[in-house]
Amino acid sequence: MNCCLFGYRTASSGLRMPLKTSILKLIEEYGVKTFYVGNNGNFDYLAQCVLCEITNARSDVRHYIVLSAMGETTLSDNGEVTLFPEGLETTPPRFAIYKRNDWLIKNSQYAIVYVETEVSNCYKWMKRAMRKGVKILNLAVQPAFEQAKNK
Numbered sequence: 001m002n003c004c005l006f007g008y009r010t011a012s013s014g015l016r017m018p019l020k021t022s023i024l025k026l027i028e029e030y031g032v033k034t035f036y037v038g039n040n041g042n043f044d045y046l047a048q049c050v051l052c053e054i055t056n057a058r059s060d061v062r063h064y065i066v067l068s069a070m071g072e073t074t075l076s077d078n079g080e081v082t083l084f085p086e087g088l089e090t091t092p093p094r095f096a097i098y099k100r101n102d103w104l105i106k107n108s109q110y111a112i113v114y115v116e117t118e119v120s121n122c123y124k125w126m127k128r129a130m131r132k133g134v135k136i137l138n139l140a141v142q143p144a145f146e147q148a149k150n151k
Contacts, residue, residue, distance in 0.1 A: 001032040004104035004129075005051075007114025007139070008122055009041025015114060018139050020050045022112050027054075027061055035063040036083070036104050039075055040097065043114050048076035055081075068100040069093065105129045116140040 003026055007015075026032040037047040051063035064083040065074045074082060085103040088096055105111070105125070111134045115122045130136055 001026075001030060001110065002034045002036065002108045003032045003110035003112060004036045004108040004134075005044070005047040005112045006038055006101065006104065006122060006125060007041075007043030007047075008116070008120070009043065011041070011043035011046060011114050013042075013046065015043070015139055016046055016050060019046060019112065020054070022137055022139065023050060023054060026110060026112075027058070030110065032110055033061050035061070036066050036108060037063065038097075038100060038104065039065050039067055039072060041075075045075040047112075048074065048078060052076060052078050052081075066100055066104060068096040101125050102128075105132055105134060108134055110135045110137070112137045112139065114139045 023035065035051050037051060038044045048065055055061050055063050064081055065076075065078065067082050067084045068088065070084060070089060073079070085100060088099055091099050105128060111126070111129050113122065113126050113136060115126045115138050117123065126136060126138065
């Protein structure tokens with residue numbers, strides 16, 4: 001089982017503990033062993049740091065920072081866990097994040113997101129993931145994984 005993570009570039013560091021709790025719950029109760037996170041903004045930075053901490057402590061869990069451009073530097077300086085989806089090398093830069101996000105959703109059964117408003121690209125991606133059958137946990141609504149059981 002796989003989980004992707006995405007949210008606002010301006011997410012606060014106060015999300016660190018709810019994020020960690022949710023990731024651990026996915027691992028322990030839902031059998032998720034692989035996590036994918038992007039590389040744009042503060043939410044992705046927080047997720048990268050939390051995932052690095054968890055995967056360093058657990059050999060049965062792995063995470064990948066999914067890049068949208070060749071040679072991109074990771075936000076958390078954790079370049080050894082990067083992944084560059086096939087096909088992005090020929091994608092025009094203005095469509096690269098779109099294609100990367102689409103890849104994240106296609107390769108995940110769960111998503112941990114931070115989406116506060118319907119007027120945002122994050123909201124559009126969350127709705128797209130829902131339509132694809134991805135189980136969503138929105139930390140802006142409920143900072144625990146209980147809501148995903150009901151979906």
